[in-house]
Amino acid sequence: MTPMADLTARNTLGFTVTANHAVSIGHPDEIAPALTQAKASNETWRVLGGGSNAVLPNQLDGLTMLMDIQGIAILNSDSDSDSISTQIEVGAGVNWHELVQWTLQNDLPGLENLALIPGTVGAAPIQNIGAYGVEIKSFIQEVQAYDTKNEKWVSLNNQDCAFSYRHSVFKNDLSRYIISKVIFALPKQWTPRIGYADLQQYFAGQATDTMTPDAIFSAVCAIRQRKLPDPRLLGNVGSFFQNPIISNESLKKLQQQYPQIVAYREGADQHKLAAGWLIDACGLKGYRHQHVGVHDQHALVLVHYGGGDARELLELANLIQAKVFERFGIQLQIEPIIF
Ligand SMILES: Cc1cc2nc3c(=O)[nH]c(=O)nc-3n(C[C@H](O)[C@H](O)[C@H](O)COP(=O)(O)OP(=O)(O)OC[C@H]3O[C@@H](n4cnc5c(N)ncnc54)[C@H](O)[C@@H]3O)c2cc1C
Incomplete structure (x- = not known):
């Protein structure tokens, strides 16, 4: 437990933010004890990923849990050749863009349109992140979370998550679920999605059947870098x-x-x-x-x-x-x- 923590580098707005108590959560088992302690001390609590979708006040009272759970694992076995998708289990603290890069390096395309979105994997289901014609709801199989209301671990399937535009069951009550892991299902049959205007323009004249996931990834990165201010600079x-x-x-x-x-x-x-x-x-x-x-x-x-x-x-x-x-x-x- 860090008594005071400077979170200025952990919010992309770059506001000067001090947290009373900040604890780095590196393993799912650390969530329940941290909450119990907060309750015993009558502290309020909250969860923070990369702080790229958060407007924080100068002073955060109570406990701030920094979601740092790492790890990416492929769940399908080699013998599972009938399966139409590859399942990967990813820790909530994994950086989103690094996950997208990892999937492409491992020949598991699908997430390339969502390249360069800042933040963590655990926050991705919260607002059903989306960009360039794709939403993450199309790839989420299951979300593992601690249900703070019923004080037990739960597993929510895609339907339970009730995804819609920039919304999900998690956003209905932000203090209920603490997400520890997300399981993605990446279809083995890859389909390029370049219908979004910016991508159409970028690939003007190029046939869809010559398209590669890496080319779409690079296009999305180039378009985003041209259009959006880099939070490290602004x-x-x-x-x-x-x-x-x-x-x-x-x-x-x-x-x-x-x-x-x-x-x-x-x-x-x-x-x-x-x-x-x-x-x-x-x-x-x-x-x-x-x-x-x-x-x-x-x-x-x-x-x-x-x-x-x-x-x-x-x-x-x-x-x-x-x-x-x-x-x-x-x-x-x-x-x-x-x-
Ligand atoms: C330059 C820029 C471009 C962006 N572009 C896009 C875009 O194209 N599409 C898009 O959808 N978003 C975009 N965003 C918004 C943001 O990147 C996403 O919403 C991202 O998923 C937030 O992740 P985070 O880890 O930073 O979440 P945070 O900002 O840390 O948290 C956001 C919310 O999620 C909660 N939360 C975080 N982690 C967990 C967890 N493990 N369990 C439970 N609750 C949790 C927090 O309590 C908070 O309520 C952009 C942001 C920036 C700065």
Whole structure:
């Protein structure tokens, strides 16, 4: 147990954060005793992965569990040749991008569209991470977690996780499950997914049957590096707002006034709007509020220039929400977790 811990390097916004008590969880067996101790001392508690989807206050009271459980193991045996997928069991503290690289190095493609997403494997199911036309829900077979409500270990299958856009059963009650391991099923039959506009453009003219997982991985990395600010250079948590999903009728009404509005079909009855477009249309791209601001190239990303804190960032978020609501009648939902 570390009495005080500086978590400035463990949140990608780069806010100066001090935790009262921080404990590194390197093995699932350490979770229950840490919780028991926190309860006995009447401490509040929370879990932190890489801090890339978290807005932390300057001071974190109580216990902060840093999820550092490592390990990647292939579960199928060589004789299991009938199986249509390869199962891999991965510790919650494994770095997400390093897992993607490991799968490709081991000839287990599938996760390449999700390259370069910061953070840990244990956090990936929480908001059903997604990028470039793929969501992690397509690859999760099982999540192993400690159920703090019933004080027992549970195993949730894909359906139990109730995944949807940037959501899951875990997000319904963030203090209930502490994820220790995730089991992925990677289909042995690989299908390239390059339907997303940026990837289509990148591979323009190239036949799908000449595509390789490594080529898609490199494309995704190149596109992300071009479009998104690197948190090591400019603090951020990626997209700050979810893309709002609205009915086809609401979209039609908006299109009458704003013919340029950017929307993507979401099932038969709905469309997903580009939240970045809405923010940009309010004239807020590049807008600065004290030590934080709206990125000057990507309006969906809020950035920290140094010396700021969660209070300033949330003031900016509120201002953006108010402007977008005033103009479009749409309430933007914040994507990261506010602690
Ligand atoms: C530059 C940048 C780009 C990004 N791009 C994307 C993107 O394309 N798509 C996308 O979906 N996200 C994206 N994100 C957001 C973020 O990377 C993901 O949400 C990631 O999964 C968060 O992982 P983390 O370990 O940092 O979680 P944290 O920020 O540490 O935690 C997030 C939440 O998960 C909980 N949590 C973490 N680990 C566990 C665990 N083991 N058990 C239970 N609860 C846990 C925390 O308590 C918290 O509520 C981006 C972020 C950045 C900075």
